[in-house]
Amino acid sequence: MSFSKTSETPETPDIRQADPGDRRRWFALAIVMTAAFMDLVDVTIVNIAIPSIQHDEGATFSQIQWITAGYALAFAAGLITGGRLGDIHGRKRVFLIGIGGFTLASALCGLAANPEMLVASRVLQGGMAALMVPQVLSIVHATFPAHERGKVFGLFGAIVGLGAVSGPLLGALLTEGDLFGLEWRPIFLINLPVGIAGLVLGSRFITESKAPRALRLDLVGVALVTIGLLMLVYPLTRGRELDWPVWGYVSMAGSVVVLALLVAYERRKSARDGSPLVELSLFKVKSFAGGIAVQTVFGVALGVFFLVWTLYMQVGLGWSPLRAGLTGVPFSLAVSTAAGLSVQTLVPRFGRKVLQAGALTMVAGVLLYVWEAERYGLGIASWQMALPLVVMGAGMGLIVAPLTDAVLSQVPREHAGAASGLINTVQQMGNALGLALVSVVFFGTMSDRLTPASIGPAYVDAFQHALLWVAGVMGAIFLLMFALPKRPAQHLEGADGTDGADGAGGSSAAGTEREPALV
Known part of the structure; x- marks a missing residue:
């Protein structure tokens, strides 16, 4: 997952630039980074609480899918438009509207009286994130001079790693802690003080900027x-x-x-x-068309895996949210470690083969997980899951860090922003589709009338079935990666944060500024 710069007119400077000597820019950075972190955590924190929501609210299978898929769908549909609204009306203004709306939607989620209200509030939350998130890197670009942006984007990388690990753990602690008897609701209500502080401080410290030639909606x-x-x-x-x-x-x-x-x-x-929403001419570039297919299908695989994984652990095995959250720590650490190794050492030497090795490594990890789930059944322990999760995490890390630059490497410079925005959009759309497919690949294998004694075995069997689908999808991704360049040259536009001021396309909810390109 990656924050990607999404500028539509990269060679054109902003109308207003913050004074490089103004120390307020560091306060502005802290505010937008906090907003990005809040969105990152909100995406991952919900999965761990899904079984509790299902139990406490009596949500149906389709409703728990929509709690996550509704957010992803609204976020994906609004990303590019959210970025363009910032270019047209001011990034600070749209950011403040987004963070204010996100905070309000979080309150509505936390106060939801029934599953229907929660689903509607999550859709609103995703729509507000689509206004807020695309402004983050655009504000950074308009606020910091070129020589400081490398340091800033490095901080974004640290935030992403922290969000990946802390989201599930924070969700587990808040859910299991049952603060004030609110059960799962604090996972949303925790956004209120953070969002209000961001709204107040952002109005004071963020400098307004617009694109001089923003595209139309x-x-x-x-x-x-x-x-x-x-x-x-x-x-x-x-x-x-x-x-x-x-x-x-x-x-x-x-x-x-x-x-x-x-x-x-x-x-x-x-x-x-x-000024189309989708720049169709980009699909004439073989590497981009293939890369978009990879991003979409990868989103499907992740959407399926993360939802069925938490249901398997908490409903099938009967584990507590905290135990489930701690079990996932090796996966998160493996992703972060492999991502750094991929970009800094492996990709410069081996190019596309690293991404394909990542896909095959994920397949190996998934199949190992299937074998362990079958062998140990309901008696499986957290430590026994560590090996397949580390293998899967390592494979994922080899893919996610360099994928965006591999896809963009042959895209014409003038379309870099539009292409980057589209990559993030299709990834979220793939995620929503994967969450929807859980009905088929997971719940579709179960009987409509489960007894208390049969719930555990049914969920274990369904988990194995879903993982086989994930393995098949990762195999398809391996084949699609042949469309990527063997050794794509570094895509200079925005690779070091020095170009691309006009963020018209939007960025994804979970990641960093584009990782170094394949060389």
Whole structure:
């Protein structure tokens, strides 16, 4: 997962630049980094609390999927538009609206009276994150001179590593601690003091900036993307509960028609005013088209794995949230370690082979996990999971750090921002699709009438079935990676944070400024 700079007009300076000697820029940095951390933690903190939410609120299988998928879908649909709104109306202004809305949505999540209200509040939260997150790196770029940005982006990397480890653990502590008898609700309410402080301090210390030639909004494109994805995702999540009605198949088939209309509309809009939501000409670049496929399918695999993993541990094995959270620490540490090794040592020597080795390593880890789940059954221990989780984490780390630059390496300079924004968007869309597929690959293997005695074995079997799907998807990713350049030259645009001021595209919810490119 990565924060990627998403500038649409990289060679054009901002209208306003902060004074490099103004010490307030460090306060501004702390504020936007805190906002990014809050979003990062919120993405990972929810998974660990899902079983508690399901138990306490009586949520259905499809509702617990939408608690996570609704956020991802709203976030993905609004990323590019959120970045462009900042360019047009001011990044500080849109950031403050985003963090204020995110805080309000967090309060609504924490006070939700029923699963339906929680799902709606999570969708709102994702939409507000789409306003807030794209402004973070744009504000940094407008606030700091070029020679300081490398240090700043290094700090972002540290924040990402901290968020990856602390999110599940914080979620486990807050859920199991049952603060004030609020059960799982503190995982959302903790955002309130942080968000309010960010809103107050941000209004004082962040310098306003705009892009001098921001692209126009493409609200029709956003609407078509959202409708097309909903027509695909909604039947997948509800199909099992409704015994796969005919209208579900019609809706999924209709989503293809809507997405075809999107392509036709974007082609026409590009010719008319040059500001489409999706720059279709990018797909003529083989490495980019293949890379977009990799990002999307990778998002699907992660969406499936992380949800079924926490359900397996907490519902199937009956573990506490804290035990489940601690069990995941080796995975997070392996991801961080392998990511650093990949970028600094391996990728410069071996190029694309490192990413493909990462995919195969993940397959090996997943298959090892399947074997252990089968062998040890309900008696499996946390330490026995450590080996497959470390192998999987190492594989993931080899992929996530250099993937964005591998995809962007042959993209024309003038389209670097649009391409980067699209990468982050499709990754989130893939994640939403993966969460929807949990109904098929996990819940679809279970009986509709589970007894207390049969819940554990049923979840263990379903977990193994879902992991086999994840292994198959990772195998497909290995093949798709042949479309990436063997040794792509470093993509200079934004690689060191010196270019790309106009962030019109948005960035992902969980990551850092683009990692060093493949060379």
